[in-house]
Amino acid sequence: MEKLVWFNGKVTTLEEASIPAADHAHLYGDGLFEGIRIYHNQVFKLDQHLDRLYYGCKMMGFDMSIPQVGLRAIILDLCARAGVAEGYIRLNVTRGTGLGLDPRAVKTDPNVMVMVSTLSLYPPEFYANGLDAMFSSVRVIPADSLDPRLKCIGRYASNIMAKAEANRAGVGEALLLNHDGFLTEGTGENVFLVKNGTLRTPHPSCGILRGITRDTVIELAKGAGLTVVEENLTPYDVFEADECFCTGTAAEVVGVATINGQPIGEGKPGPVTMRLTQLFKEHTKIGVPFEAHAGARP
Numbered sequence: 432m433e434k435l436v437w438f439n440g441k442v443t444t445l446e447e448a449s450i451p452a453a454d455h456a457h458l459y460g461d462g463l464f465e466g467i468r469i470y471h472n473q474v475f476k477l478d479q480h481l482d483r484l485y486y487g488c489k490m491m492g493f494d495m496s497i498p499q500v501g502l503r504a505i506i507l508d509l510c511a512r513a514g515v516a517e518g519y520i521r522l523n524v525t526r527g528t529g530l531g532l533d534p535r536a537v538k539t540d541p542n543v544m545v546m547v548s549t550l551s552l553y554p555p556e557f558y559a560n561g562l563d564a565m566f567s568s569v570r571v572i573p574a575d576s577l578d579p580r581l582k583c584i585g586r587y588a589s590n591i592m593a594k595a596e597a598n599r600a601g602v603g604e605a606l607l608l609n610h611d612g613f614l615t616e617g618t619g620e621n622v623f624l625v626k627n628g629t630l631r632t633p634h635p636s637c638g639i640l641r642g643i644t645r646d647t648v649i650e651l652a653k654g655a656g657l658t659v660v661e662e663n664l665t666p667y668d669v670f671e672a673d674e675c676f677c678t679g680t681a682a683e684v685v686g687v688a689t690i691n692g693q694p695i696g697e698g699k700p701g702p703v704t705m706r707l708t709q710l711f712k713e714h715t716k717i718g719v720p721f722e723a724h725a726g727a728r729p
């Protein structure tokens with residue numbers, strides 16, 4: 432496969448790609464992004480990612496000149512050109528180019544980038560044994576400052592600080608609480624607990640990105656006859672859980688073995704986590720093939 436970048440209509444290799452120095456996300460984090468997976472020559476959950484991106488553009492007040500169906504076709508074209516069977520798409524939209532905080536300083540259309548590349552987040556042993564995690568001292572940015580449902584580039588500085596804290600502690604992931612002490616999410620994943628066969632996960636109002644993998648896992652779990660409850664959860668709920676796992680486009684479904692050095696349940700991915708991992712894997716066979724991009728969404 433070739434790693435390719437489409438930027439405002441021009442296709443280059445990843446190494447040759449360049450972004451304007453006064454891009455508003457480069458200067459201020461004033462942009463949105465999506466990470467999307469390619470499985471089996473198909474783009475997974477493409478329309479769900481585009482929906483989230485375009486709702487975000489609306490809320491941020493980005494004047495997207497490319498219609499959603501047009502960007503969909505651009506992504507599928509680039510995937511076909513890159514010839515990537517299994518990979519990762521990074522999609523960025525920023526307010527545009529201009530120096531100065533005031534959005535009126537931005538004189539251009541939004542800058543749009545599609546990158547087709549590869550990504551592997553965790554080594555295979557994390558999936559087999561579960562990852563060690565910790566509660567971060569970083570609190571999630573409150574929704575009245577920057578709604579976590581916006582996948583805003585700027586907000587990730589705080590998630591990166593939480594990740595750095597996890598690195599320093601020698602663990603694989605950091606879980607963030609909100610200012611009321613309720614569990615929210617990992618630095619790039621949503622969190623689930625299993626208690627007495629029921630799936631428990633923070634309600635979106637706790638301050639989480641409403642993950643597309645999260646929604647998929649909820650759907651798969653319900654399909655498998657499990658009860659799923661979205662609610663306020665505290666660290667106590669985590670420590671008394673039988674199982675804990677994280678979900679995300681990059682992470683997929685990964686079990687959590689320990690938090691703050693304490694085993695969760697048996698201290699390894701439990702049966703519900705393994706079952707959902709398997710169901711998710713099977714579900715990744717369904718996607719948007721690269722050739723079928725001319726028409727409207729299915």
Ligand SMILES: Cc1ncc(COP(=O)(O)O)c(C=O)c1O
Nearest residue numbers: 619620621640642643644679680
């Ligand atoms: C903070 C955060 N939470 C959750 C997720 C999981 O979302 P999704 O399943 O849509 O990838 C991500 C993914 O990037 C994220 O960055």
